[in-house]
Amino acid sequence: MDDTYQVYVNRVARMTLPETFQSQVQFIQPSPKFQPLASGGIEPAPFPGYTVISPPCVDDGKNAEFYEHLQTYQSEILERLEPGLLVPLPVDSFHFTLADLVWASAYHHACEDTPEFEQRLQTCVAQVFQKSEAMVQADQPIYWQVIGLFLRTRALGVCLVPRDEESYNRVLLMRRMLYQSPELIALGVEQQYNFTAHITLGYFGEPAGAANHDRLAQDLIALNDHWLETHAPQEMWVHRAELRKFDDMTRYYRESGWATLEF
Numbered sequence: 001m002d003d004t005y006q007v008y009v010n011r012v013a014r015m016t017l018p019e020t021f022q023s024q025v026q027f028i029q030p031s032p033k034f035q036p037l038a039s040g041g042i043e044p045a046p047f048p049g050y051t052v053i054s055p056p057c058v059d060d061g062k063n064a065e066f067y068e069h070l071q072t073y074q075s076e077i078l079e080r081l082e083p084g085l086l087v088p089l090p091v092d093s094f095h096f097t098l099a100d101l102v103w104a105s106a107y108h109h110a111c112e113d114t115p116e117f118e119q120r121l122q123t124c125v126a127q128v129f130q131k132s133e134a135m136v137q138a139d140q141p142i143y144w145q146v147i148g149l150f151l152r153t154r155a156l157g158v159c160l161v162p163r164d165e166e167s168y169n170r171v172l173l174m175r176r177m178l179y180q181s182p183e184l185i186a187l188g189v190e191q192q193y194n195f196t197a198h199i200t201l202g203y204f205g206e207p208a209g210a211a212n213h214d215r216l217a218q219d220l221i222a223l224n225d226h227w228l229e230t231h232a233p234q235e236m237w238v239h240r241a242e243l244r245k246f247d248d249m250t251r252y253y254r255e256s257g258w259a260t261l262e263f
Contacts (some may be wrong), residue, residue: 001191001194001195002172002175002176002194002195003194003195005162005165005168005169008161008168008195009161009162011196012147012159012160012161012196012197013147013161015148015150015151015159015196016147016148016149016150016159016224018217018221020151021149021151021217021220021221021224022217022221024151024152024153025151025211025213025216025217025220026213027153028151028153028154028204028208028211028213028216029153029154029204029208029209030154030204030205030206030207030208030209031087031154031155031203031204031205032045032154033045033047033154033203033248033249034087034203034205034249036206042087042205044248044249044250045248046247046248047103047104047246047247047248047249048103048104048107048108048245048246048247048248049100049101049102049103049104049106049107049245049246050101050102050103050107050118050121050243050244050245050246051097051099051100051101051103051243051244051246051252052097052098052099052100052101052125052174052178052241052242052243052244053095053096053097053098053241053242053244053252054095054096054098054236054238054239054240054241054242055095055240055242056092056093056094056095056244056252057070057091057092057093057094057095058092058093060095062237062239063236063237066234066235066236066237067091067094069231069234070091070094070146070158070199070201070234071091071094072231073158073201073227073231074088074091074201074202076223076226077156077201077202077223078202080219080222080223081216081219082207082211082216083207084205084206084207085204085205085207085208085211085216086156086201086202086203086204086205087202087203087204087205088201088202089200089201089202089203089249089250090250090251092251093249093250093251093252094199094200094201095199095252096144096160096197096198096199096236096238097197097198098171098174098175098238098241099174099175099178099179099241100192100193101121101125101178101184101189102121102187102188102189103246106188109188110187110188114187114188117187120183120187121184121187121189122243122258122259124181124183124184124187125178125184125243125258125259126243126258126259127181127183128177128178128181128184128259129174129241129259129260129261131177132173132174132177132261133261133262135173135177136170136171136173136174136261136263137262137263138166138170138263140166141237141239141263142162142163142166142167142170142171142237142238142239142263143162143163143167143235143236143237143238144160144161144162144163144167144197144235144236144238145160145161145162145163145232145233145234145235145236146158146159146160146199146227146231146232146233146234146235146236147159147160147161147232148224148227148228149220149223149224149227150196150198151220154203154204154208155200155202155203155204156200156201156202156203156204156220157198157199157200157201157202158198158199158201158227159196159197159198160197160198160199160236161197162197163235167238170263171197171238172195174241174261175191175195179191200249203249238263239262239263240260240261240262240263241260241261241263242254242258242259242260242261243258243259243260244258
C-alpha cells in the first residue's frame with residue numbers, strides 16, 4: 001500500500017502547496033478526540049489503542065532542538081489562528097508515528113473478543129522487531145525533514161520527507177514486517193492508511209464548524225511560508241521505534257519490557 005520513495009516525496013510536497021490548503025480547508029471539522037466541558041473548557045476524549053512511534057518529545061533527548069522548533073511553531077500557529085480553532089497538543093506528546101496498530105472501537109472489540117489480546121499484541125510486535133532488526137539497522141542514521149504544514153480534516157501538523165531513499169526504505173521495511181505479520185493479522189491488526197509521515201500539533205475545536213474558509217486558507221499558507229522562511233531546514237533523527245499505548249491523544253506510554261527497535 002505504501003508508495004515508492006519518489007512517489008512519496010512528490011505526493012507529500014504537493015500537500016504544502018497553496019492550492020492544497022485552499023481546497024482541503026473547505027472540509028475541516030471539529031475533532032471528536034476532544035470534548036467540551038460544561039465549565040467552558042475542553043478535555044481529551046477517551047481514544048485508546050496501541051501504536052509504534054519514535055520516542056515522544058518528553059523521552060527523546062536526541063531531538064531536543066528539533067522539538068523546540070516545533071514548540072515555537074505551534075505557538076506561532078496559535079497566535080495566528082482564531083482562538084479555540086486549534087486545540088494544541090502537549091509538547092511532551094509530540095512524536096513521529098511509524099505504524100498505527102489498533103485504536104478506538106477496534107481496540108475495544110479486540111480486547112472483548114480475544115483473551116489476553118494486549119499481551120499477545122506486545123509479544124507479536126517484539127517478535128517482528130527482533131526479526132527485522134538486522135534488515136533495518138545500518139551505519140547511516142535515518143533522518144526525516146519537516147517540509148511544511150500538514151492539514152487534515154480534523155487536525156493540523158507538519159509533514160516530513162526522508163533525507164534520502166535509504167531513510168525511507170528502512171522505515172518502510174519495518175512497517176511491512178509489522179503489517180504482513182501473520183500473528184498480528186490474526187489479532188486484527190491491518191494497515192488502513194497510506195503512509196504520510198507527520199507530527200500532529202493540534203486538533204480542530206468547535207469553531208472549525210463555522211470557520212471562514214478563505215481566511216483560514218490564507219492564514220495556513222502564510223504559516224507554511226513562515227516555517228520555510230524561519231525554521232527550515234529542520235531534521236529529526238529517527239533512531240528508535242517503540243511500542244506505545246495511549247488512552248487519548250495527549251500521552252503515549254510504555255512499560256519497561258515492551259518492544260523497541262534501534263535503527
